[in-house]
Amino acid sequence: MMDTLLIWAGTFALFCYALAFCFAAARLILGPTPQDRVLASDTMYVNAIAIVLVLGVNFATSVYFDIALLMALFGFFSSSVMAKFLYKGEVIQP
Amino acid sequence: MNTLPLWASIPATLFLIISGVLTLTGSLGLLRLDRFYSRMHAPTLCNTLGITLVLLASALVSSALLERPIFHELLIIFFLFVTSPVTAILLMQAGVRRDPRQPVSND
Numbered sequence: 285m286m287d288t289l290l291i292w293a294g295t296f297a298l299f300c301y302a303l304a305f306c307f308a309a310a311r312l313i314l315g316p317t318p319q320d321r322v323l324a325s326d327t328m329y330v331n332a333i334a335i336v337l338v339l340g341v342n343f344a345t346s347v348y349f350d351i352a353l354l355m356a357l358f359g360f361f362s363s364s365v366m367a368k369f370l371y372k373g374e375v376i377q378p
Numbered sequence: 379m380n381t382l383p384l385w386a387s388i389p390a391t392l393f394l395i396i397s398g399v400l401t402l403t404g405s406l407g408l409l410r411l412d413r414f415y416s417r418m419h420a421p422t423l424c425n426t427l428g429i430t431l432v433l434l435a436s437a438l439v440s441s442a443l444l445e446r447p448i449f450h451e452l453l454i455i456f457f458l459f460v461t462s463p464v465t466a467i468l469l470m471q472a473g474v475r476r477d478p479r480q481p482v483s484n485d
Contacts, residue, residue: 290387290439293394297432300398304405308421311408319473320414326465327408327421333454334401334429337436338394346440349450356454360461367468371475 294342298335305331322366329359386442390435397431400424414473422466430455 305328312324333352340348368375382390407420437451 287381287387290382290391290394293391297394297398300402304401307402307405307409311417317414317473317476319469319476320417322472323414323417323421323469324408326469327405327425330421330425330429330458330462331401331405334397334432337429337432341390341394341432341436341439344439344443346444346448346450349436349454353454353457356457356461360457360465363465364461364468367465367472370472371468 291342294338298338298342301331301335301338305335318370319367322363322370325366326359326363329355329363333359382439382442386438390438393431393435393438397428397435400431401428404428418466418470418473422462426458426462429458 308324308327308331312321312328315321315324333355336348336352336355340346340352365375401424404421404424407424408417411417411420433451433455437448440448440451
């Protein structure tokens with residue numbers, strides 16, 4: 285009984301994350317300034333981590349955890365490097 | 379699928395639902411607000427809390443499945459809590475620097 289409820293809650297959360305991903309993608313396409321687009325891609329990777337973790341809950345496995353950790357790592361690096369590039373015009377200052 | 383105990387499945391269900399609504403609110407704020415400085419608030423606040431809740435739900439479910447406490451998910455929570463403000467601060471600095479209305483001196 286509670287397992288069914290948990291799986292339906294996971295499906296609802298998955299729907300919410302997919303909708304949030306679409307909103308962030310719309311901001312990525314519409315965004316008037318480059319920093320808006322970087323913020324939208326940052327939101328998109330956080331939503332993608334949430335989608336992967338909810339899939340791990342629904343399928344009752346723990347292999348999705350490593351993928352989520354890798355996505356968090358790469359997302360942080362890409363977002364901070366893009367913000368750094370927008371700030372100074374180059375990533376590593378001489 | 380074997381049945382989960384109630385102490386794990388009820389909080390996990392609540393965490394999943396609250397996290398979905400919070401993440402949807404954050405991304406809707408990213409789409410609907412009108413300035414970059416307002417848009418900065420919604421995803422950085424709501425998405426961090428939403429992903430914390432989904433990680434807590436995942437930790438509860440895997441602890442109940444393996445019948446021993448699992449602390450792997452706290453690693454991602456710690457990592458996101460450390461790195462999300464760093465990205466927000468860098469983006470905010472870039473936004474202030476690139477704002478045409480308030481020129482900041484190029485040092």
